[in-house]
Amino acid sequence: MKTASTTSNTRGSWITVAGARTNNLRNISVRVPKHRMTVFTGVSGSGKSSLAFGTIAAEAQRLVADSYPLFVRNRLPQHGPVDADRLDGLTFTVVVDQRPFSGNTRSTVGTASDTAPLLRMLFSRIGTPSAGYSPAYSFNDPSGMCPRCEGLGTVDDIDLACLIDDTRSLNEGAIRFPTFAPGTYRFKRMLHSGLIDPDLPLSCTPPETLDMLLHARQLRLTNPDPQYPKSGLFDGVIPRLRDSYLRKSPSRLTDDERTALSRIVSHEVCPECAGSRLNSAARASLIDGRSIADWSAMPIRKLRQTLQAVQETTVSPLLQALSAQLERLDAVGLGYLSLDRHSPTLSGGEAQRVKIVRYLGSALSDVCYIFDEPSAGLHPHDVHRLLQLLAQLRNAHNTVLVVEHHPAVVSAADHIIDLGPGAGSAGGTIQFEGTPAALSKTDTVTGHMLRAPMSINAHPRPHTRSVAINHATAHNLQDVSVRVPLRVLTVVSGVAGSGKTTLMAGELGRQHPEFVVFGQGRLRGGTRSNAATVLGIAEPIRAAFALVGGIDPSWFSANGRGACTTCKGKGVMVTDLAFLEDVRTSCEACGGSRFNPTALAVTFAGRSIAEILATSAKDIVRIFASNKRIVQPLRWLVDVGLGYLSVGQSTSTLSGGERGRLLLAKHLAATEDPSQLRIVLDEPTVGLHAADTDRILRLFDRLVDAGATIVAIEHNLRVIAHADHVIDIGPGAGDQGGTVVYEGTPAGLRESPNSLTGQYL
Structure with missing residues (x-):
């Protein structure tokens, strides 16, 4: 039996995890050394984040929240204990992830x-x-x-000429905005205000009456219809639009609202x-x-x-x-x-580095900092500076945990925990614990990656045709003109902030609209959007369940008749605390599944609709093998390295790289002729293990051999070395960049004296 002093020493030296089963973790037990930098490695979807964030961070934050008085706890997010037998030695934990900053227009x-x-x-x-x-x-x-x-x-103004059609009456849709269309709530407020004849064209309406309809603010009505609220004050169309869409950023916009706003609102620098x-x-x-x-x-x-x-x-x-x-x-x-x-x-990587700065120099010690791929978006030239900052945090008597793929970060670790061997159900076990030197000698996928030499493309594809970008001056670009070859793999490299994305995702897409850009921005649809809805396979899945259950497909939609009646299909209960942040708790009625008992009672291949949505794309391909409408898009999802994603995972939880690859899979699934593909990818390998990077490079080769044109904006040296053509932007960042440093093959880039990328290649 351990003595009290032995347990105390263990707690002071280790974070102990026993029997962890979060997501795909397979009852693993592991010890993480304190006051060291531990890097979690493994292929994408192997369970790294489930261990670091879903287990260690989640339980630490739950225990810290439990230490507050009940009044405070009721205003904090409520989380149950993690799925593990025991965790010990936890400390105050700070999570520094890659989630972009919110859309707050006042944040800089x-x-x-x-x-x-x-x-x-x-x-x-x-x-x-x-x-x-x-x-x-x-x-x-x-x-x-x-x-x-x-x-x-900036000053946002509403163009009245675009907003109203004064040849029409209200009943004929004179206010050309979706929320004021005939039959809507706002339309009925105008109708019952008694201000205007709804059948009279606006051009025939007295100017003072029309001015009140459009511009009134908190107007006490003199002769409203009985249906108008007795205590209500009337706001005109313009104040309503400004309050709802201009003074704040709506959390959700319909496509019709977004289109209408782009038509009626002008954005200008404040004079x-x-x-x-x-x-x-x-x-x-x-x-x-x-x-x-x-x-x-x-x-x-x-x-x-x-x-x-x-x-x-x-x-x-x-x-x-x-x-x-x-x-x-x-x-x-x-x-x-x-x-x-x-x-x-800011990109996800830039946002994460801004967050890092907030914690450097903190007077707190014995804190556990957990980072999600902090090297994302960094040129190899900048990674060593990141490692110095992580070392500063560790040396201030803190514990630093890092989920990473970058070889330089892995090699700089004090301790490595490698998970795998595969992704999803094929992962979730501990493959290795120890030093980077020892890991490089193992037979694991990560071990192979650390010792495998990187090879430069010795036989780049030749090109005979190209398109030109002429006199690009956006942001820091210094009157750049460059030719982008067709039917080859072109990689655009350079330090972060050199102008790569501005040139390719911005100027190339603007001057040549046939190029489709896949960036790392947010996806539409909010928390209800997932891989199944983005790929268009949600309907065929519901149809398959409807055929088995003999009921309407809407029963298998969390946005339709199948929604849990308690949480309305959200899976969580949201409590509005006025000036405080909303509190979100898992719905007890459906257990977070989002579906009601009628929907959950029907099974397909032994699984309910909620269980199917929680299944990885790779496994869904096997379950629905005979259904081409489901299988074909998912095979592209597997090919772009996202086979580990569950098809029902909210897109709001995806990293920037995952979002870009999901949209790429959607585009590929909808493309009949690969030779017509002209695509720009913004850091497509963010979040990918070297083994997964090699897989997506094989996909690129397959597409280019079929006639596609692929332009990848990248820092990953494996991708740069594999390219047919490289365009290096720099030499530095910001006003020190914005010029073409090199154009040609990867072998030539290695010899370029002015290229930082060439030095590291």
Whole structure:
């Protein structure tokens, strides 16, 4: 029997997991050393995230939440114990994932990294003439924001000529916007207001009456219909549209609303503040001849130099704190960004590195930090700086856990836990525990990856035709003209922020619309969207269940008759706490399955509709082998490296790379002639193990051999080495990039003296 002191020593040295069964984990037991950097490796879908995030992080955060008073706990997300026999030695845990920042229009790199408050304080102390206290320099505070644009930097206006058709009456659809169409709630409010004859064309309506209908704000009606709410005040069409769509970002928009908004709304830089978001007093306050808006618009790398020139002993501690924060942002490879950059425009990798900066320099110790592929979006040149920051966190007496594929990150680990051997049901077991050196000698898939030499494409496909990008000047591009070859695999490389995505996903797609761009942006549909709905296989699956059960297919839709009556098919219960964040808890009635008992009672191949949706794409292919409508799209999903995804997994939980590959699979499934394919892929191997990368490269080869044109924006050296043609952008990031450094074969890139990519290749 272990003594109390032995248990205490174990708790101080290890995080112990016994009998973990989260997702595909197969009753595994493992010990994770504390105060070390442990990297979880394995092929995509092997169970790395299930162990690090779904087990260790989830249980630690649940236990921390349980330590708060009941009043506070009731306002926190409620999670049950994880599916494991025992966890011990857990500490306060911080998860740093790749989820992009929310669509908050007031969030910038400065606010997200906690740098903006320091900058505002600096200007409030030594800016001349002073605008006042720190809030007077904030575009999120009434005392500092531009009164014209309310701190947004842009002015959105509604084009009345596009919104209304004055030759029509209300009943004929004079207000050309979906929520004001005849029969809608807003239409009925106008109808019952008593302001206007609904059968009279707007051109025949008295101007003052039409002005009230369009522009009234909180108008007390004098003669409304009895059906109009007695206590109701009337808001005109324009205020309603501004309040619902312009002053805030709606969580969901229908396709009709999105189309209508693009038609009636114009977006322009605010003429009063020129996009700076600040009022005249804040803009007039200067340090060394520059305003806070000027400082915020500089690349962080230049801002560091500007800050070093400030010699004010009265604010020395503030200068040191601000300098340290900017140095960290530069150190994680974000020196090309400016503090006023809109944070929702950052990629997942950029967003994660901004989050890292928030924790560096923290006074807390004995914290467990868990990172989800922090090297995503980083050029090999920048990975070593990331490793230095992770080492800083570890050396501050913290535990660092990293889910990673990048060989440099794996090699820098103190301890490795390799999962596999395969993905989904073929994974979930511990393949190796130990040092990187020992892992490289094993027969595991990751071991092979670490010791396998990378080969340069010795026989690139020749090309005879190409398309031209002419005089590209968007963002940091410096009048770039370049030719992109057809019917080959072209890889566009360069450091993060060099202009790769701007050139290929932006300019190539704009000048040559036949190219389809697959980026890492969000997918439409919210939490109800999943791989099955995106690929168009949800209906055939429901039809198969309907045939077995003898009932209508809508019974097998969580958005239709099959929805759980308690949670309305969401799987969670959402409690609105007014000014606090919503609380989400798993629905007890359906156990989170989203379906009602009638739907769950019908089975296909021994599985309910909820169980089918929880099954991986690879297994679904076997279950529905005879149904081509289901199998064909899923085979493409397997080919792009997403065979481990469950077909019912919400697209809101996917990484940027997974979203891009899912859309690629959808596009390939809908393409009859591969020779017509012209596609641009933004970092298609993000989140892929080297073995999975080789698999998707074989798919690219198959498509190109059939006549397709593929352009991949990549940092992955395996992909660059495999290319037929490479276009390297740089030489640096931001204003130091934006030029073509090299064009040609991968072998030639290796010899290019000006290319950072060539040096690492």
